[in-house]
Amino acid sequence: MKKLHSSLFKTTALACSLASISPAAMSDTILGIYAGAGVWDTSLDGSVGASSDPITSSELGIDSSKNTFAYLAFEHLVPVIPNARVALTNISLDGDSTVSREFTFDDQTFDANGRAVTNIDLDMTDVTLYYEILDNWVSIDVGVNVRMLDGMADVEVTDDSGNSQTDSMDFSGALPMLYGKARFDLPFSGLYVDAIIDYLSLDGNTVTDTDIKLGYMFEGPLDIGFELGYRQFKIDLDDLDDATINMTFDGPYANLALHF
Numbered sequence: 001m002k003k004l005h006s007s008l009f010k011t012t013a014l015a016c017s018l019a020s021i022s023p024a025a026m027s028d029t030i031l032g033i034y035a036g037a038g039v040w041d042t043s044l045d046g047s048v049g050a051s052s053d054p055i056t057s058s059e060l061g062i063d064s065s066k067n068t069f070a071y072l073a074f075e076h077l078v079p080v081i082p083n084a085r086v087a088l089t090n091i092s093l094d095g096d097s098t099v100s101r102e103f104t105f106d107d108q109t110f111d112a113n114g115r116a117v118t119n120i121d122l123d124m125t126d127v128t129l130y131y132e133i134l135d136n137w138v139s140i141d142v143g144v145n146v147r148m149l150d151g152m153a154d155v156e157v158t159d160d161s162g163n164s165q166t167d168s169m170d171f172s173g174a175l176p177m178l179y180g181k182a183r184f185d186l187p188f189s190g191l192y193v194d195a196i197i198d199y200l201s202l203d204g205n206t207v208t209d210t211d212i213k214l215g216y217m218f219e220g221p222l223d224i225g226f227e228l229g230y231r232q233f234k235i236d237l238d239d240l241d242d243a244t245i246n247m248t249f250d251g252p253y254a255n256l257a258l259h260f
Helices: 013-020
Strands: 032-050 065-075 083-099 103-105 108-110 114-135 138-158 164-170 173-185 191-202 205-218 223-240 243-259
Touching (some): 032 083, 083 138, 108 138, 114 173, 205 243
Antiparallel strands (some): 032 065, 032 103, 032 243, 065 083, 083 114, 103 108, 138 164, 138 173, 173 191, 191 205, 205 223, 223 243
């Protein structure tokens, strides 16, 4: 069982500089709360295990699944204090297959031709502080996001004689990431296009989360609408304590959205 490498959790100089930018020109011109919750049809593509020969998600027979997410953002008129956004994502994926070759997962080597049952559970909590640097029919936000990961991948391989081998890998830790958002409102229509990216690159390892969506909002005392989008969350950690984690979680999603 391994923790993510501690160097990934150091705040980059760029993230620090964003947090210290004078917010005089970044004051939010909107006072309100934004919230949403929905379902993400998540697929997994990639590999994990020994750096020399990792096991792939297709070999483990990991299927796509529907997972939940929610977010809540508060924007205000105080120029010195950043706006805040909290987001929760829960991912659970299962696999069942016969792996024809020997493979190593974490510290355990599994025999060939065994039935492999895999379960991946990953909870992500994002706490984002940001400033709105443009607010019109085009709006732009920049800031820093701390993503807290709490996840585990379990593999159990059973041979023809009923003997089983098990191992697990821990994906827990906190990642400081750069945050950017751009939104384009089509005037007088209620339609908008929204794009969010969280990004970290350090020592040749990268983590990116890209979210692009189309939304429609019905205006009223409580604005309510819906959003359709596509999200890709990618972890690329090479040669991490003789292990590699190269995984891409992606797929379409739909959610309700509120503004009040």
